[in-house]
Structure formats: C-alpha cells, structure tokens
Amino acid sequence: MLRSVAVVLAGLLSPFFIHAQEDSVMMRKIVEDILVRGKAYENLRFICKKIGPRLSGSPGGAKAVVETARMMREMGADTVYLQECMVPKWVRTGRDTAALIMANGKGQPLKITALGNSEGTAAAGLRANVIEVKNFEELEQLKDQVKGKIVFYNYAMNPRFVRTFNAYGDAGKYRGQGASRASKYGAVGVIIRSLASNPDDFPHTGAMSYDSAYPKIPAVAISTNDADVLSNALRKRMVSQVYIKAQCGMQGEVLSHNVVGEIRGSEYPNEVITVGGHIDSWDLAEGAHDDGAGCVQSMEVIRVFKDLGIKPKRTIRAVMFQNEENGLRGGSKYADIAAKDGNKYIFALESDAGGFTPRSIGVSHEDSVKVNRMRAWAPLFENYDVKINAGGGGADIGPLRKLGTVLAGLQPDSQRYFDIHHAATDVFEAVSRRELHLGAGVMAGFIYLVDKYGN
Amino acid sequence: MLRSVAVVLAGLLSPFFIHAQEDSVMMRKIVEDILVRGKAYENLRFICKKIGPRLSGSPGGAKAVVETARMMREMGADTVYLQECMVPKWVRTGRDTAALIMANGKGQPLKITALGNSEGTAAAGLRANVIEVKNFEELEQLKDQVKGKIVFYNYAMNPRFVRTFNAYGDAGKYRGQGASRASKYGAVGVIIRSLASNPDDFPHTGAMSYDSAYPKIPAVAISTNDADVLSNALRKRMVSQVYIKAQCGMQGEVLSHNVVGEIRGSEYPNEVITVGGHIDSWDLAEGAHDDGAGCVQSMEVIRVFKDLGIKPKRTIRAVMFQNEENGLRGGSKYADIAAKDGNKYIFALESDAGGFTPRSIGVSHEDSVKVNRMRAWAPLFENYDVKINAGGGGADIGPLRKLGTVLAGLQPDSQRYFDIHHAATDVFEAVSRRELHLGAGVMAGFIYLVDKYGN
Numbered sequence: 075m076l077r078s079v080a081v082v083l084a085g086l087l088s089p090f091f092i093h094a095q096e097d098s099v100m101m102r103k104i105v106e107d108i109l110v111r112g113k114a115y116e117n118l119r120f121i122c123k124k125i126g127p128r129l130s131g132s133p134g135g136a137k138a139v140v141e142t143a144r145m146m147r148e149m150g151a152d153t154v155y156l157q158e159c160m161v162p163k164w165v166r167t168g169r170d171t172a173a174l175i176m177a178n179g180k181g182q183p184l185k186i187t188a189l190g191n192s193e194g195t196a197a198a199g200l201r202a203n204v205i206e207v208k209n210f211e212e213l214e215q216l217k218d219q220v221k222g223k224i225v226f227y228n229y230a231m232n233p234r235f236v237r238t239f240n241a242y243g244d245a246g247k248y249r250g251q252g253a254s255r256a257s258k259y260g261a262v263g264v265i266i267r268s269l270a271s272n273p274d275d276f277p278h279t280g281a282m283s284y285d286s287a288y289p290k291i292p293a294v295a296i297s298t299n300d301a302d303v304l305s306n307a308l309r310k311r312m313v314s315q316v317y318i319k320a321q322c323g324m325q326g327e328v329l330s331h332n333v334v335g336e337i338r339g340s341e342y343p344n345e346v347i348t349v350g351g352h353i354d355s356w357d358l359a360e361g362a363h364d365d366g367a368g369c370v371q372s373m374e375v376i377r378v379f380k381d382l383g384i385k386p387k388r389t390i391r392a393v394m395f396q397n398e399e400n401g402l403r404g405g406s407k408y409a410d411i412a413a414k415d416g417n418k419y420i421f422a423l424e425s426d427a428g429g430f431t432p433r434s435i436g437v438s439h440e441d442s443v444k445v446n447r448m449r450a451w452a453p454l455f456e457n458y459d460v461k462i463n464a465g466g467g468g469a470d471i472g473p474l475r476k477l478g479t480v481l482a483g484l485q486p487d488s489q490r491y492f493d494i495h496h497a498a499t500d501v502f503e504a505v506s507r508r509e510l511h512l513g514a515g516v517m518a519g520f521i522y523l524v525d526k527y528g529n
Numbered sequence: 530m531l532r533s534v535a536v537v538l539a540g541l542l543s544p545f546f547i548h549a550q551e552d553s554v555m556m557r558k559i560v561e562d563i564l565v566r567g568k569a570y571e572n573l574r575f576i577c578k579k580i581g582p583r584l585s586g587s588p589g590g591a592k593a594v595v596e597t598a599r600m601m602r603e604m605g606a607d608t609v610y611l612q613e614c615m616v617p618k619w620v621r622t623g624r625d626t627a628a629l630i631m632a633n634g635k636g637q638p639l640k641i642t643a644l645g646n647s648e649g650t651a652a653a654g655l656r657a658n659v660i661e662v663k664n665f666e667e668l669e670q671l672k673d674q675v676k677g678k679i680v681f682y683n684y685a686m687n688p689r690f691v692r693t694f695n696a697y698g699d700a701g702k703y704r705g706q707g708a709s710r711a712s713k714y715g716a717v718g719v720i721i722r723s724l725a726s727n728p729d730d731f732p733h734t735g736a737m738s739y740d741s742a743y744p745k746i747p748a749v750a751i752s753t754n755d756a757d758v759l760s761n762a763l764r765k766r767m768v769s770q771v772y773i774k775a776q777c778g779m780q781g782e783v784l785s786h787n788v789v790g791e792i793r794g795s796e797y798p799n800e801v802i803t804v805g806g807h808i809d810s811w812d813l814a815e816g817a818h819d820d821g822a823g824c825v826q827s828m829e830v831i832r833v834f835k836d837l838g839i840k841p842k843r844t845i846r847a848v849m850f851q852n853e854e855n856g857l858r859g860g861s862k863y864a865d866i867a868a869k870d871g872n873k874y875i876f877a878l879e880s881d882a883g884g885f886t887p888r889s890i891g892v893s894h895e896d897s898v899k900v901n902r903m904r905a906w907a908p909l910f911e912n913y914d915v916k917i918n919a920g921g922g923g924a925d926i927g928p929l930r931k932l933g934t935v936l937a938g939l940q941p942d943s944q945r946y947f948d949i950h951h952a953a954t955d956v957f958e959a960v961s962r963r964e965l966h967l968g969a970g971v972m973a974g975f976i977y978l979v980d981k982y983g984n
Contacts, residue, residue: 106689234561236913236967271963431886431942433914458691459888487886487942489963508726508944512691 094453097523101454104522105515107378114370114514115507117145118429121370122360122502129357130397130404131163131328138353139331142394146335146373150380151392153338156331159407161397163328164191166357168321170294172265174307175201175315184304185297186265187277187358188320189249190400191284192293195263199319200224200292202262206308210247213255221260224316227252228267228305230298231492238271238488239427242495245269253293254285263292263318267301271492275299278496279356281400292320332404333394335376339525341387346412347524348391348422348479349375349517352398352405352470359500363491367429367505369394371484371514378518386525388420395470398426402469409473420529423482423517424468428495429510430486432458435520436466439480444529448480451523460516480529484517549908552978556909559977560970562833569825569969570962572600573884576825577815577957584812585852585859586618586783593808594786597849601790601828605835606847608793611786614862616852618783619646621812623776625749627720629762630656630770639759640752641720642732642813643775644704645855646739647748654774655679655718655747661763665702668710676715679771682707683722683760685753686947693726693943694882697950700724708748709740718747718773722756726947730754733951734811736855747775787859788849790831794980796842801867802979803846803877803934804830804972807853807860807925814955818946822884822960824849826939826969833973841980843875850925853881857924864928874934875984878972879923883950884965885941887913890975891921894935899984903935906978915971935984939972 108114121128125141128134139156146154172184188194206226207213213225227248235241246269253264268278277297284290296304307313333353339345351368355361372392379386396404412419423435435455437448445464452462466483467475475481486509494500563569576583580596583589594611601609627639643649661681662668668680682703690696701724708719723733732752739745751759762768788808794800806823810816827847834841851859867874878890890910892903900919907917921938922930930936941964949955 105691109688109691233564233963236560236564238963272961431944489886489967490961493961506727506945506948508688508693512944 097454100522101519102457103382104378104518105458107382108374108511108515108518109508112374112511112514113377114374114510117370117373118362118366118505118510119502121366122362126360127357128353128355128361129164129399130161130330130354130401132357135330135354139333142333142353142369142373146333146376146392149335149373149377151335151337151376154335156333157407157411158329158331159396159403160327161330161403162191162401163325164322164400165325166322170320172294172319173317174304174313175317177312177314179314184300185275185277186294186318187279188322189282189293189295190279190356191282191324192253192320192322193290193324194320194322195292195318199317200263201315201317204308204313204316206305210255217259220256223261224263224265224318225256225261226265226304228301230267231269231271233271238492241271242269242492249280249295250282253282253291254288257288257291261291265294265296265316268295268298269492270298270497273298276497276499279358280496292318294318294320330396332396332408334391335373336389336391337376337379337386339388340385343389344417345388346391346417346419347388347521348393348419348471349521350393350395350470351425352396353394354397354399356399356496358498359496360502362500362502362505363428364495364500365398365426367510368425371425371429371510371517374514375518375521384522388525390521390525398470405470406473409477412474412477419474419477419479421480421482421524422471422474423484423520424471425484425513425517426468426470427484427488428486428491429505429513430490431509432460432484432486432513432516434461434463434485435482435516436463436485437480437482438465438467444480454519454523455516458512458516484513486513552909555977556974558837559833559973560913562837563829563966563970563973564963567829567966567969568832569829569965572825572828573817573821573960573965574957576821577817581815582812583808583810583816584619584854585616585785585809585856587812590785590809594788597788597808597824597828601788601831601847604790604828604832606790606792606831609790611788612862612866613784613786614851614858615782616785616858617646617856618780619777619855620780621777625775627749627774628772629759629768630772632767632769634769636772639755640730640732641749641773642734643777644737644748644750645734645811646737646779647708647775647777648745648779649775649777650718650747650773654772656770656772657717659763659768659771661760665710672714675711678716679718679720679773680711680716681720681759683756685722686724686726688726693947696726697724697947704735704750705737708737708746709743712743712746716746720771721748721750723750723753724947725753725952728753731952731954734813735951747773749773749775785851787851787863789846790828791844791846792831792834792841794843795840798844799872800843801846801872801874802843802976803848803874803926804976805848805850805925806880807851808849809852809854811854811951813953814951815957817955817957817960818883819950819955820853820881822965823880826880826884826965826972829969830973830976839977843980845976845980853925860925861928864932867929867932874929874932876935876937876979877926877929878937878939878975879926880939880968880972881923881925882939882943883941883946884960884968885945886964887915887939887941887968887971889916889918889940890937890971891918891940892935892937893920893922899935909974909978910971913967913971939968941968
C-alpha cells in the first residue's frame with residue numbers, strides 16, 4: 075500500500091506525464107473510436123469463421139498469414155511484410171478416441187485429445203491398465219509399478235488461486251513433462267486431466283515435450299468430467315483397462331511467417347514500438363480468445379492511428395507472431411532480426427490472455443525507473459477501470475528482453491479464460507465485442523503514450 | 530488521485546482497520562471456501578432450470594419463495610421467514626408478434642416483446658403507420674403529426690459509456706415514459722429500440738409506467754437487429770405500416786413475499802446487517818444474472834458463516850426481495866417494517882448488477898466519515914482485484930436510506946450485462962461459476978468486516 079502511494083506521487087512529479095489533460099482527451103478519442111467504429115470484432119469473426127483453426131504449418135495457418143496481411147493493408151499500414159521462420163509441423167491425422175473398459179468387459183467412451191507435439195498410438199490403438207497419480211510425488215513413490223501401464227495424472231487446476239494464470243502455472247508441468255517422467259519408469263502412455271477451470275466435456279490440448287532420454291509415449295488430455303468418471307471408476311475397482319487411439323505426430327519442419335504491419339515514425343523511425351498477438355491456434359479450436367483476440371486488438375492499434383490521423387513519432391508495428399503454441403519460433407525469429415537490423419526496440423506490448431474485459435497492463439523491465447514512469451500514467455486509465463501494474467509481458471515478445479526492450483502485457487479478466495483455453499469451446503461466440511474493443515482501446519492508448527513520451 | 534491518497538492514509542490510521550493481518554487470513558478463508566465448496570452456482574441452476582421465470586404474482590414467483598426459503602433452512606439459518614407484501618400482477622396471455630407491412634403489401638416478422646406493466650393491443654392486434662423519432666426532442670417537434678400512428682423510439686444505448694449502467698440510465702426514459710409522452714399527442718402505440726448493448730435478435734422487456742392523464746397505449750420493445758431493419762425500411766420508404774399484437778395487461782394486486790434468512794447476532798442482535806438480491810425476474814427469462822445471481826450470492830453469505838462456524842456479533846439477514854422489476858413493493862415493505870420493529874438497520878448490501886467478476890463494492894451514506902471508514906478496508910480486497918468505491922447501493926435497499934442505513938452495492942464487470950438484461954438470453958449458461966462465487970466471496974468478506982467493526 076505504501077508502495078502504491080509512492081508510485082502515485084512519482085506520477086505527479088514525472089516528466090513523463092506532463093500533459094495529463096491533453097492526453098486524457100486523446101485517450102478518450104481513441105477508446106471511443108474503437109468502441110463505436112472498431113473493426114476488431116468483425117476481423118475476429120473472419121479469422122474464426124472463415125479461416126478457423128490455424129496451427130503453424132497447417133493450411134489454416136498459411137491462410138491466416140495471407141488474410142491478416144490483407145487486413146493490415148486495408149487498414150492503411152505504411153508497410154506490410156512477412157518474416158520467414160521455420161516451424162515444427164505437428165499433425166493430427168484422425169479423430170482421437172478412448173474408452174474405459176469396465177471390469178465386466180463393457181466399454182464406455184471417454185473424451186480425450188492428443189497433446190500437441192505428442193506422438194500417437196499404433197494404428198490399432200493402445201490398451202493397458204491404468205494407474206492414477208495425483209502428482210509427481212506419487213509417481214516417484216510408485217516408480218517401476220507403472221511399468222506397462224498408462225499413468226493418469228489427475229491434478230486439477232487449483233480453484234483457490236483468484237488469478238487463474240497462477241493455477242495454470244501450477245498445474246502445467248503435468249502436461250509439459252508428464253509423459254517423459256512416466257516413460258522413465260516404463261509407462262506406455264499418459265492421460266492428463268485437462269488444464270481447465272470448470273467441469274465440462276471438452277478436453278483441452280496444449281504443448282508437451284519429450285525428454286529424449288526416454289521412449290516417446292502417447293500423451294492425451296481427458297475432459298474434466300471424464301477425469302472424474304475415470305477416477306471414480308478406478309477407486310471403485312470397476313475398471314479393467316483403458317483404450318486410447320491417437321493418430322498424430324511430428325512431420326519435420328516447414329516454412330511459415332510472422333506478419334508485420336507498420337506505421338513508420340515521423341521523427342524517430344528507428345525506434346520501434348511493437349504490439350502483437352500470435353496468429354497460430356490449436357487445431358481443435360477457432361482460437362478466438364487464444365489468440366485471435368490479441369491479433370485483432372493489435373491490428374486495431376494500426377487502424378485507429380490511421381483513421382484518427384495520428385502520425386506517430388516512432389515506428390509502430392503490429393505483429394502477428396507465428397507458432398507461439400508449439401515452438402515460439404515466430405517470437406524467437408522476430409528478436410533475432412531485431413538484434414541485427416540496427417533499430418532500437420524500445421517497447422513491446424502483447425495481448426495473449428484472452429479478449430475479456432481489460433483489468434490492467436503489466437510492465438516489466440530490469441530498471442524499475444522505466445517501469446514506474448509508465449505506472450505513473452495510471453490516472454489516464456482510471457476512466458477505463460484499468461490499472462498499470464509492475465510485471466507483465468508475453469511469450470512472443472519475451473525474446474526481446476535481451477535487447478533491453480520494455481515489455482508489457484494486456485491483463486484481461488482471467489476468470490473465464492481456462493474454461494475454454496485450448497479447447498473446442500474457444501470460439502468467436504465466447505467473445506464479447508465490448509470487452510474485446512475496450513481491451514484494444516486501452517492498448518492503443520498505451521501505445522499512444524509510449525510513442526509520445528518514449529520508454 | 531490526491532483524494533485516493535487521502536483515503537489510503539485514512540485507512541492506515543483508522544480504528545476500523547486495526548487487525549489487518551487477522552482479517553486478511555479470515556477473508557482468504559471465506560473466499561476460498563466459496564470458490565471451492567460454494568453452493569451458489571448449483572442453487573442458481575435450480576432457480577433458473579427448476580423454477581425458471583418468476584415474475585411477482587406468477588406461479589414461478591410463488592415457487593421461488595418456497596424454494597429459496599428451503600435453501601436457507603438447509604444452509605442452517607437460525608430463522609427463515611416470509612414478509613407479506615402486495616404486488617401488482619402483470620400478465621402476458623399470448624405470444625407477442627409483430628410484422629412490417631411493406632409497401633408492396635408483403636409482411637416481414639419483427640421480434641418484439643411487450644413492455645412490463647403495459648396494456649396489450651386489441652385481440653385482433655394493431656395496425657398503423659409508423660413514425661420514427663431519435664429522441665423526445667424530435668417527438669416534441671412533431672407533436673400532433675404522430676396522431677393515429679405508432680411512434681418508434683430508435684434511441685440506442687450509447688456505446689461510448691465505458692460503464693454500461695450509465696448508458697442504460699441515459700436511454701431508460703424512452704422505455705419508462707415513451708408511451709405516455711407519445712399518447713399525449715394521439716399516438717396509438719409505441720415501439721422502443723431494446724435497451725441492449727449488442728446487435729442481436731432478442732427483444733428486451735422492462736418496466737414502463739403510464740401517466741394517467743393520457744390513454745394507455747400498447748408499448749413494445751423491438752430487438753436491436755430489427756430496430757435497424759425497421760429504421761432502414763422507413764428511410765427507404767419501403768414500409769407501409771406495422772402490425773403489432775401484444776396480449777398483456779395488469780390484473781390487480783396479489784399477495785406475495787420477501788424471503789428472509791437470518792443468523793442472530795450473539796452480542797448485538799438488534800443491529801441488523803442486510804444482504805440481498807431480488808427473487809423476481811421478468812417472465813421471458815430465467816433471470817440468471819438479473820437477479821438470480823444476487824439471490825444465491827446473498828444466501829451464500831449465510832452458508833459460509835454457518836459452515837465455517839463464524840458466529841456474528843450482529844444479526845445477519847439474507848433477503849430475497851420481491852417485485853423489484855415492476856413495483857419495488859418488497860423493498861418498500863422491508864423498510865416499512867424496519868422503521869417500526871425497534872432494530873437498528875446499520876448496513877445493507879445488494880447484488881443486482883449481474884453475476885460477473887466483481888470489480889468493486891460501492892458504499893453510500895450522507896456522512897462521508899462512515900463511507901471512508903469502509904473504504905479504508907480496501908487493502909483487504911486487493912488480493913481479489915476488488916476496489917471499495919464511494920457511491921453505490923441497490924433498488925431494493927434504497928428505501929432503507931431514510932433510516933440512516935449505510936447502503937452498498939456489489940459492482941461487477943458491466944460489459945456483458947446489457948447484452949442479456951431482461952431478455953430471453955439471461956440464462957444460467959451465461960453465468961460463470963468462478964465469477965459468481967468470487968462475487969459471493971467478496972460480499973461475504975465485506976459483511977464479515979461490517980459485523981466485526983460496525984458501521
């Protein structure tokens with residue numbers, strides 16, 4: 075609390091906040107234009123409904139590159155161009171199926187999805203005994219007892235975390251490392267409880283990776299409802315075995331692209347302000363909140379600057395990053411180019427936490443003076459019920475940290491995000507136009523201030 | 530900004546905030562219990578799906594009284610009782626229909642709903658020319674030119690208001706007074722653009738009232754999409770007339786009830802802390818956000834106190850108010866009884882703005898010292914991203930103001946509320962369990978503090 079008083083006082087004295095009245099009027103103009111005339115929602119409808127799933131390396135992924143480039147040209151970006159990057163090509167060639175084989179021999183279907191980057195089962199599927207563990211500690215106690223079995227990690231997202239990303243961070247290791255940790259002891263497959271904050275019938279996929287020291291065993295996620303079904307059946311000793319069929323796997327690497335739309339700065343064109351989201355999604359969803367929303371919000375910054383005739387001093391780039399979901403190749407490539415092209419990458423803002431009502435913008439830099447200068451803009455965001463926090467960023471812009479870039483992330487309300495994240499329920503209809511546009515509005519307002527006052 | 534610094538400093542010095550660490554632990558315990566084990570969501574499912582619409586005076590309304598009383602008994606409230614009140618009985622006896630009669634004689638259906646409290650058309654319906662006005666100023670210019678016609682108020686909720694309740698307040702007068710203002714000049718009916726923040730096909734009802742000086746003409750709301758259809762057709766002179774059939778009207782008054790569940794205070798039983806929502810809904814909706822949510826959140830306060838063994842010093846009452854939508858008879862009756870029963874009504878908190886993520890609790894009293902004492906609790910709510918604001922309350926608790934009660938309202942995120950408010954889309958599925966329970970958690974935490982420190 076005393077710290078927040080200090081930040082407020084710092085703001086009053088800051089040379090980076092000397093035109094409060096003028097800035098407040100401009101912020102209002104920007105936000106209202108987006109609330110009334112913004113294109114983000116209709117662009118999102120196109121991305122979700124006319125393109126649909128767009129995993130890196132897939133036909134949908136390629137189409138999304140072409141279409142978002144077109145959108146930014148139509149918005150009047152000075153330049154629109156692609157940055158080539160190689161991406162892993164993970165494909166799912168059939169429908170994932172699973173069944174509980176009861177002690178009496180009867181089967182009961184289970185709703186599952188293969189985890190991203192995982193290798194599938196043999197064509198005939200995999201049938202084995204199942205052993206449930208709550209966490210890695212239990213696995214480590216069982217050790218070789220899991221040999222020849224399917225390990226079922228039944229670790230739920232902890233509902234006690236008010237900010238759901240903390241629960242996701244806590245539970246994520248079972249999806250990421252669960253397969254190899256079980257394979258080490260001879261398991262033949264793993265089922266993880268979906269990283270979902272609600273009970274429903276939709277399994278949630280997401281990236282996993284293998285430790286090359288152990289056999290690559292199949293890895294699937296099960297819906298939260300069916301995780302409970304499976305767990306209850308195991309506890310009551312009603313289960314004989316589980317059958318899993320997952321047809322998927324890695325097929326090398328292919329060429330893909332980041333899409334960049336830019337307004338060239340009038341005074342300091344070599345000072346680059348980046349705003350972005352990732353254009354790739356998982357193959358089972360429209361990727362509306364993750365991260366179609368961040369893409370259309372970032373493009374909206376370009377649109378509102380052009381439509382309101384705001385001529386930035388610095389160069390503003392909206393970037394549709396490629397391959398955030400299963401490789402981060404786009405973000406890495408962007409930073410690699412940035413390290414060599416002679417420009418100064420002063421600031422980057424990512425929106426990749428859903429298109430929900432914006433609650434805050436979080437700012438990170440090792441120099442807290444830079445962070446506090448931006449936090450001093452907080453009064454300008456009070457009308458929008460948005461705070462400026464210390465700490466935030468995004469996966470795609472993360473690699474810019476080594477260039478000294480100030481990183482920031484849009485932090486929307488997180489309560490609903492993990493209901494739909496990486497699941498078939500992440501569709502356009504789950505997005506509210508007002509929430510999406512309000513988020514785009516505060517992003518554009520923040521970029522306006524960074525352009526005006528620098529970092 | 531300087532004012533908020535002052536509030537923070539007042540908090541540090543306040544005698545009403547002397548056990549911060551202890552209170553923080555208790556708040557956490559309360560909120561976590563509700564997030565993990567809360568019953569509000571399942572109670573809401575029952576109210577929406579097993580009872581459904583529950584307009585005051587309807588069979589659903591009567592069933593809701595019985596069932597919410599049962600719920601509070603099952604939660605272990607010390608006493609559960611009813612407060613009788615007479616409510617207006619407005620009924621809809623048939624399906625509301627309307628059609629655009631094109632210049633070529635063809636008809637095109639329009640989606641409408643009669644406004645609450647309005648009188649319907651003749652059994653054969655009403656067919657007349659239509660004249661569109663943007664606002665009352667245009668009506669006052671037209672005056673007698675509306676004679677014999679249907680007036681179409683096409684005033685949209687203003688999307689520029691970031692807080693949507695301000696847009697609702699701005700546009701509400703057309704629904705409330707539009708009929709009589711047009712009837713004064715001889716209009717035979719009115720159509721109002723639904724008070725909705727999104728374009729869709731669902732008309733939104735809501736209360737209207739007649740000025741007894743003028744004939745009571747039919748009054749309906751049209752979906753936002755069809756408002757645009759009608760407006761475009763009028764502009765292109767493609768419309769001949771509009772046909773409306775609405776079968777509804779007032780049928781006197783009937784007996785109904787507030788439902789009160791109470792935990793008796795151990796030290797100051799005559800100091801009453803009220804927490805409530807309204808149990809009535811419109812007849813065309815499940816009333817999930819409006820206001821099933823507020824009811825189940827208020828009951829949840831009773832549940833968590835009982836289940837955690839918290840014995841309040843003061844008397845805590847959860848009140849399911851009757852007839853908020855079209856009469857406020859329940860709230861008025863509650864205050865009438867309060868004025869005479871010898872108890873002190875020190876504080877009342879209402880949740881009637883939707884079951885969305887809580888953003889703040891707003892506190893009102895003519896004595897700003899009382900308000901600031903409660904605002905000083907703000908640091909305890911930071912973990913939940915909830916602020917304590919000056920200004921707030923609720924319609925049902927409003928009549929307690931004259932008794933000197935400190936009034937407060939839960940203020941959830943408002944972006945989606947008017948998409949579904951008073952429309953058939955206000956259903957259980959539109960509510961998020963986490964959002965609903967987080968709201969109940971901060972309400973229970975606030976009530977805990979009021980009980981501990983008084984007002």
